[in-house]
Amino acid sequence: MTKTPVVLTIAGTDSGGGAGASADLKTFASIGVHGTCAITSVTSQNTTGVISAYDLPSQVVKDQIDAVCTDMDVRWAKSGMLASPEIVSTVAEYIKKYDLSLVVDPVMAAEAGGDLLTTDALSVMRDELLPLCAVVTPNTYEASAISDITIEDREDAKRAAKAISDMGVPTVIVTGGHLDASDVVYESKNDTFTVISGKFIEGGTHGSGCTYSAALTAYLAQGHSVVDSARYAKRFVEHAIRESVSIGTGVAPVNQVAHIRKDAARYEVLDETGRAVEMLTGCESFAKLIPEVACNIAMAIPDACDVQDVAAVSGRIAKLKGKAVNVGCVEFGASSHVARIILAAMQFNKNIRASVNIKYSMDVLDVCKKLELTISSFDRADEPEKTSTMDWGVTHAIKEYGSVPDIISDVGGIGKEPMVRVLGSGALDVAKTAVRIAKELDEL
Ligand code: PXL
Secondary structure, eight states, rough: OOOOEEEEEEEEEETTTHHHHHHHHHHHHHHEEEEEEEEEEEEEEEEEEEEEEEOOHHHHHHHHHHHHHSSEEEEEEOOOOOSEEEHHHHHHHHHHHHHHHHHOOOOOOTTTTTBBOOHHHHHHHHIGGGGGGSSEEEEEHHHHHTOOOOSSSSSHHHHHHHHHHHHTTTTEEEBBBTTTTTTEEEETTTTTTEOOOOOOOOOBBBBHHHHHHHHHHHHTTTTTHHHHHHHHHHHHHHHHHHTOOOOOSSOOBBOOHHHHHHHHHHHHHHHHHHHHHHHHHHGGGGGGGGTTTTOOOEETTTTOSSGGEEEETTHHHHEEEEEEEEOOOOEEEESHHHHHHHHHTTTTTTTTOOOEEEEEOHHHHHHHTTTTTEEEEEGGGGTTTTTTTHHHHHHHHHHHHSOOSEEEEEOOOOTBOOOEEEEEEEEEHHHHHHHHHHHHHHHH
């Protein structure tokens, strides 16, 4: 049995279940590390804000850390809401006592409003806690408060990161959710900045800061490098925001379980794509629809962001002795060509998640018309320079038609085979359509 890392969050509670320790523990569970906690403060809170905060005596914080660390092999901890100067000092003392690697999320205020750190606690954090930590993850407001540098753009964020690092922190990550959605990672060991770009995601953000730093801690505890952990944590929180849950009248909490749901969706997509491949290779008539460049069938998970979220056949489906055979296996990231078609179509209709490319001929297009499939096309000759043909062509064909059609064709170009692409909701759906086209062609 491989050993499950045990991580500790030292944080406040949020009675609304959105931020603080509950966000951290859900994140830990979702990533697959064992989460433990030392509670610093009990906040009475909901999605509209913090009503009150009851700080626990420092001794209770100490007892909780002792209880966990004397029994379990804890290497990584993260701190969130530390409330008072006394608690900050206590945490610093106990991080040293147990020689823990620490991620500090310098929480100062709740997303929905309410102070979570007193002003005098900030200087104690600067003097006593930051010099002990491995990573600190301020947002731009927090980075500004710690460094006394006004942050209005990425260069300011970099200067602030370096200034905070000079306080004794090996890695500073200024998260850019309030700026341009990109995170700036500064590592003092080689004096390098890594910018992790992101995009603004629609959805609630209550608990997003806690969730980000908890995910980062979990990935570090699993042994990933700090830059990889920062990348994974960013993706984790993007999914969590996208699937945030609207459960109150205020800011919706992020959903840490979105990560697990995404993995479950990956399984379903692999399964369906595999069955669709069997359907195509099991159909004698289909072989004649395989283009010179071979055929691929692909399916994306819901809310796919890139090619890695799209499954296809790694070596495509080829024609061998008059029969369709799959060369390779179904995997994520296996096709960039068909994947791009789907990703472009998903920009218009999230429910169109699959495509298969088949041989172009006038007969095929006639059959598609006969089957009452909706058709649009693009011409490579019209393609502007410096675009990706699939992104541009598919987008152009969809705009031309007004919505995502069942079929997108193009007549090819120099060195480019003409092609017909079937689009649909799932791999089985498009495979069925391709088989119908193949069988109808037999009748001609
Ligand atoms: O996201 C910062 C944070 C940390 N800890 C607690 C919180 C919040 C934000 O609401 O409530 C307890």
